Amino acid sequence: MAEHPAAARSPRVRPARRLTLSEDVYETVKALIMDHGIPPGDRVNIDALSRELEVSPTPVREALARLESDGLVRKRPLAGYTVAPLLTRAEFEELFDLRIVLESAAASRAATRAPLAARERALAEASAGVRMDGEDGYRGYADFMALDAHFHDSIAELAGNNMLRESIFRLHAHLHLHRLHFPQTTAGSTGAEHEAIVAAILSGDGDAADRAMRDHLVSARSRHLAAFE
Template sequence: MTRLLPLVRLHRPTLGDDVYETLRSAVLEHILAPGDRVNIDALARELDVSPTPVREALARLESEGLLRKRPRAGYTVSPLLTVAEFNDMFDMRLLLECTAARWAAERATDTQCDSLVEEAARTVDSGDEHSWHAAFTALDARLHDMVAQLSASPLLRESINRLHAHLHLHRRYFPYVQTAITNDEHRDLAAAIRAHDPDRAEAAMRRHLIRARERHLVAFED
């Protein structure tokens, strides 16, 4: 397990959630980089906890696709997707998230829609590269999760969140000079859902995802 940055304990309501969120953040920020082997005892010592919550956290991360487990070899951080796998993931996002946007426009209450519009208006304006990146990633994930939640389909929401876990591994290579465009697309999407216009909401999500794929694919060219 080779890395340059130390793990920073996050603080959640329970120890298990605390350890899980800490390790998930470490994976998404590439403190635990793609392909790294994960040593349970070493992590437990560094986080000053017993091995039990570490094992539980690693099992949760494996279920999300962020870690892989091999017999007698333990856990490793999942590798980055290939271009073909990345495109396949976005094809699935287009199927699932466009449906989520349509259903959200049809099913969400005005109060829920107002919360979505408020969330879409949030931006990240300051911070060092590490904290700013983490904040933007969290903001984007929360917006998409809110749309999935407003679809009123728990199974659809779970499927979308599993896809996002793979996307998040690539966030370190996202061209952040284009975040203003992302924010504009989020606001357009939220406005369409707030208007309870399913066709407009689906089109806004489709446009956002197609453009997002184009922005991310630049990283593969480098």
């Protein structure tokens, strides 16, 4: 299995900022993985990364532990960390099939079981819009991805079922394995679809919320599938 020198992977890597060292190392290594600066399946060279980021190996190891929980790297005994492989098309479609089942149910529950005040409070922040910042690669859509994840998690929380929420969170995190192929033109479509979901949940109409979430995820799946063609 190949192991690439850190300096040869990406010209955009920069030394970590000292004021937010742990978070900055995590985001920097995550960006490398999302942009294939460290290709899928490759071993992560902790010493090379720490030299390149001008930090000790400790925050790099901490970052990799977090990235393992994100599903972006895997740790094997005596072999260290390797970057997780990309999803196949079949795996990706199965993932969305499951998201449709779980998140449509969560939206319906959120509309019919959460108090109106809780729905208004949670969705007011979660439905805020964000634009792509124009930068190439992962950093160009990182904020969009974070807000999208927050939106879906807020609805899962309103559903009032912790196991359902945890299952949805894990599935959404796995979308990061579809890295480097994120459709850069989906912000407008996603925003309009989110607005329809919010309206249905705030109206208290469980069936409408189910349909709005289902329509959103079916459309999102179609947009992402273009990357496999």
